[in-house]
Amino acid sequence: xxxxxxxxxxxxxxxxxxxxxxxxxxxxxxxxxxxxxxxxxxxxxxxxxxxxxxxxxxxxxxxxxxxxxxxxxxxxxxxxxxxxxxxxxxxxxxxxxxxxxxxxxxxxxxxxxxxxxxxxxxxxxxxxxxxxxxxxxxxxxxxxxxxxxxxxxxxxxxxxxxxxxxxxxxxxxxxxxxxxxxxxxxxxxxxxxxxxxxxxxxxxxxxxxxxxxxxxxxxxxxxxxxxxxxxxxxxxxxxxxxxxxxxxxxxxxxxxxxxxxxxxxxxxx
Amino acid sequence: xxxxxxxxxxxxxxxxxxxxxxxxxxxxxxxxxxxxxxxxxxxxxxxxxxxxxxxxxxxxxxxxxxxxxxxxxxxxxxxxxxxxxxxxxxxxxxxxxxxxxxxxxxxxxxxxxxxxxxxxxxxxxxxxxxxxxxxxxxxxxxxxxxxxxxxxxxxxxxxxxxxxxxxxxxxxxxxxxxxx
Numbered sequence: 157x158x159x160x161x162x163x164x165x166x167x168x169x170x171x172x173x174x175x176x177x178x179x180x181x182x183x184x185x186x187x188x189x190x191x192x193x194x195x196x197x198x199x200x201x202x203x204x205x206x207x208x209x210x211x212x213x214x215x216x217x218x219x220x221x222x223x224x225x226x227x228x229x230x231x232x233x234x235x236x237x238x239x240x241x242x243x244x245x246x247x248x249x250x251x252x253x254x255x256x257x258x259x260x261x262x263x264x265x266x267x268x269x270x271x272x273x274x275x276x277x278x279x280x281x282x283x284x285x286x287x288x289x290x291x292x293x294x295x296x297x298x299x300x301x302x303x304x305x306x307x308x309x310x311x312x313x314x315x316x317x318x319x320x321x322x323x324x325x326x327x328x329x330x331x332x333x334x335x336x337x338x339x340x341x342x343x344x345x346x347x348x349x350x351x352x353x354x355x356x357x358x359x360x361x362x363x364x365x366x367x368x369x370x371x372x373x374x375x376x377x378x379x380x381x382x383x384x385x386x387x388x389x390x391x392x393x394x395x396x397x398x399x400x401x402x403x404x405x406x407x408x409x410x411x412x413x414x415x416x417x418x419x420x421x422x423x424x425x
Numbered sequence: 426x427x428x429x430x431x432x433x434x435x436x437x438x439x440x441x442x443x444x445x446x447x448x449x450x451x452x453x454x455x456x457x458x459x460x461x462x463x464x465x466x467x468x469x470x471x472x473x474x475x476x477x478x479x480x481x482x483x484x485x486x487x488x489x490x491x492x493x494x495x496x497x498x499x500x501x502x503x504x505x506x507x508x509x510x511x512x513x514x515x516x517x518x519x520x521x522x523x524x525x526x527x528x529x530x531x532x533x534x535x536x537x538x539x540x541x542x543x544x545x546x547x548x549x550x551x552x553x554x555x556x557x558x559x560x561x562x563x564x565x566x567x568x569x570x571x572x573x574x575x576x577x578x579x580x581x582x583x584x585x586x587x588x589x590x591x592x593x594x595x596x597x598x599x600x601x602x603x604x605x
Contacts, residue, residue, distance in 0.1 A: 179443050187450070196449060204454045211458040218470045225477040227484060240474060260471040264463050285455060290447035294456045359443065 182366055183288055183359065207285035210271040218267070239267060243411060250415040251422065258418055261302065262411050269295065269354065270407035276362055277396050277403070286406075287358035289351070296351035299414045304343070307421030316421065346417055350410060357406050361399045368395045 187199025221236035229237055243263040247255035272291060276284035285291045307316035320342045321335050368388055376385030579593055 184444060184448070190450075198450050198453075200450070200454065201448075204451055207451075207455050208458050211462050215462050215465045218466060222470045222473045222477075225473050227477060227481050237474070237478075260467055261463075263471075264466045268459055268462055285451075288448065288451055289445055290451035291455050293447050294452060294459065298459075 179363070182362060183283075185283075203283060203285050203288055206275050206281050206283055207272060207291065209281070210275050210285070211268065214267050214271045239263065242266075246408075246412055246415050250412065251419040254422060255415065255418065258302075258415070262415060265295065265299070265414060266407050266411040269410050270404065273358060273403035273407060276358065276365060277399050282365065284358045284362055284403075286354055287362045289355050292351040292353075292355040292358075295354065295410065296347040299350055299410075299417065300343075300347040302414070303346075303417040303421045306418050310422050342420075350413060354406050354410055357402055361402055364395060365399060368392055 185202040187201050190197050190199030221232050240263050243266055244259050247259050272286045273284050275281040321339055372385050372388035375381040
């Protein structure tokens with residue numbers, strides 16, 4: 157696709173020297189500085205700085221918003237409470253009253269993922285850290301730790317893994333098929349799909365945004381191809397609106413599914 | 426890189442494909458940032474938030490109980506007022522009835538008295554009229570007698586003179602008309 161675009165740009169007279177030749181150039185940024193530790197090269201790159209900035213903003217917003225809590229809330233406090241209330245409803249609807257103790261964790265997941273996703277269409281950042289596999293992987297890893305931990309705590313170590321491997325209410329011969337499926341699905345596929353869903357959506361969205369902007373950039377000045385550039389400019393706001401929708405939706409889906417997995421660990425099935 | 430990068434194969438061109446495995450620095454640095462955020466949320470944000478929510482819940486509960494109590498109080502007061510209003514209404518009706526009865530009896534009394542009085546007045550008037558009439562008749566009788574005698578004596582005095590007789594009658598009539 158990138159080559160096709162480059163080719164089209166060249167044919168229609170646009171100036172474009174192969175920025176999109178390697179798709180990783182959109183995601184993998186070089187270290188701004190690096191050092192050796194444990195025999196590995198460590199460094200800080202643009203993506204990490206963006207993640208830190210967005211996380212810092214979220215932290216500051218929440219600390220500022222709850223620093224001077226009033227029983228009768230102001231606008232800022234109301235907005236914070238609305239976000240928490242949203243996650244409270246997820247917990248209440250999916251897990252029930254026992255789920256209320258997970259509201260802080262679910263809220264943290266939601267706001268952190270939303271903020272990192274939002275960097276995708278934030279001017280001057282324009283790169284979602286969640287579009288890099290590292291972030292979705294550790295988010296999913298933490299979600300895995302939580303729901304497995306809840307399962308062990310609620311049902312005991314043996315009880316939980318027995319419940320996972322041997323779902324009740326099934327004739328025993330079916331366990332030959334079901335047990336491997338259940339073990340793989342619950343313990344491996346769940347975190348994997350959580351991570352891949354978020355990662356793939358954000359990576360694809362980032363590519364879409366970049367292509368829209370690059371198309372406008374390349375084709376607008378070209379002699380014959382300028383209508384394509386105009387189309388890209390018109391499509392821009394639509395793409396951004398669509399991406400904003402995806403950003404919120406993916407943050408919600410991740411949080412909701414984490415709640416669903418926690419709920420499934422609360423009691424044997 | 427610690428982990429070998431694997432590539433998404435993009436068959437028809439020479440691109441390397443999207444790297445799927447995480448960059449170790451990004452993984453650790455991102456995780457550190459997220460864990461810090463969790464720590465901040467759990468240490469600074471949610472304790473205050475929950476405290477306020479609990480306080481709000483308590484206050485709302487208190488207010489609702491207070492409102493319930495006040496409502497019950499108001500309802501009791503309303504019942505009381507309604508009862509006293511009913512009493513007052515009954516009393517008013519009673520008073521009006523009494524007044525009506527009093528007025529009615531008063532009217533009857535006055536009417537009866539007036540009728541009696543009128544009857545008495547009429548009776549008295551009739552008696553007076555009768556007495557007067559009798560007195561006038563007697564008086565007239567006496568006068569007529571006197572006048573007849575007087576007339577007769579005058580007639581006797583001037584019997585012989587026809588002209589005198591005529592003059593006498595004229596004079597008499599004259600006198601009568603003068604008298605009247």
